[in-house]
């Protein structure tokens with residue numbers, strides 16, 4: 001099988017140090033479309049992880065109820081709001097991002113579903129889809145053909161099942177995901193222990209991470225990291241591989257200090273600096 005283990009040396013080959021002449025305008029602008037009433041935290045985590053992974057500019061697009069939460073929790077992040085108070089109804093913005101994430105904490109209101117449909121019909125910006133964006137696609141499978149090639153999907157096992165149906169073995173899961181990836185020309189980050197990235201017949205198995213990551217918001221943070229790397233002009237497959245590796249590495253570095261129990265999604269963000277340094281020094 002065409003399976004590559006994502007080890008330190010594979011990451012070193014792919015990692016690009018930041019240019020000394022870089023400025024915020026060259027470091028990529030990422031847009032995070034996320035959150036609904038009660039789940040604005042998902043937008044906070046994804047956008048903060050995005051900023052802490054090196055994007056020069058990050059904008060969060062949230063329902064109105066998320067405005068103050070975002071601005072106070074993340075002063076470095078710009079915030080755009082939907083016209084609706086508690087959920088997203090129309091993905092409309094006047095910025096030119098290099099990568100867009102949609103899904104964490106979004107909810108599945110019918111109006112939010114329609115907003116996604118309209119957006120998919122016209123969008124040409126590299127896209128990362130997670131959580132409710134995936135759930136919405138699962139109940140509207142004909143919209144999958146609207147996605148640009150190399151769109152990144154980051155399902156956990158339940159979200160994957162909603163997209164591709166049930167499987168009876170790991171082998172069948174892999175085969176069905178490969179077929180799905182080929183049919184829609186998308187990259188699938190099959191989250192789990194370990195996480196496996198699928199791009200058609202190419203399979204990349206991650207080597208970092210531990211059970212400390214089994215905590216709320218952990219996937220929202222991964223979405224922010226991968227989106228940041230795409231905005232910084234990594235190829236989508238490289239962003240997916242590097243993002244998953246860094247995400248796991250934060251937990252591996254933190255574990256001796258925090259233990260499994262007390263490690264939370266914000267700690268992934270806190271340890272991103274150490275994870276990047278580990279890669280740079282390899």
Ligand SMILES: NC(=O)C1=CN([C@@H]2O[C@H](COP(=O)(O)OP(=O)(O)OC[C@H]3O[C@@H](n4cnc5c(N)ncnc54)[C@H](OP(=O)(O)O)[C@@H]3O)[C@@H](O)[C@H]2O)[C@@H](O)CC1
Pocket residue numbers: 038039040041042043103104105106107131132156157158159191192216217218219220
């Ligand atoms: N602070 C916030 O604002 C947060 C907001 N969040 C947002 O909430 C929304 C709902 O997202 P969600 O993932 O909690 O719900 P859902 O899709 O029904 O999946 C849950 C079911 O999936 C399964 N399952 C999951 N992982 C699995 C695994 N590794 N291995 C096996 N099974 C696994 C498991 O199924 P079970 O085993 O119970 O059958 C579980 O019950 C979404 O928008 C998200 O972004 C969250 O990110 C949290 C922080």
Ligand SMILES: Nc1ncnc2c1ncn2[C@@H]1O[C@H](COP(=O)(O)OP(=O)(O)O)[C@@H](O)[C@H]1O
Pocket residue numbers: 131156191192193194195209210211212213214215216217218219220221222
């Ligand atoms: N036991 C584990 N070992 C390694 N990684 C794990 C483990 N449990 C969870 N993870 C990782 O944590 C993340 C969980 O994502 P997700 O279920 O979407 O969380 P949330 O929706 O709460 O943000 C995934 O990246 C997954 O690979």
Ligand SMILES: [Mg+2]
Pocket residue numbers: 130131156219220
């Ligand atoms: Mg999730």
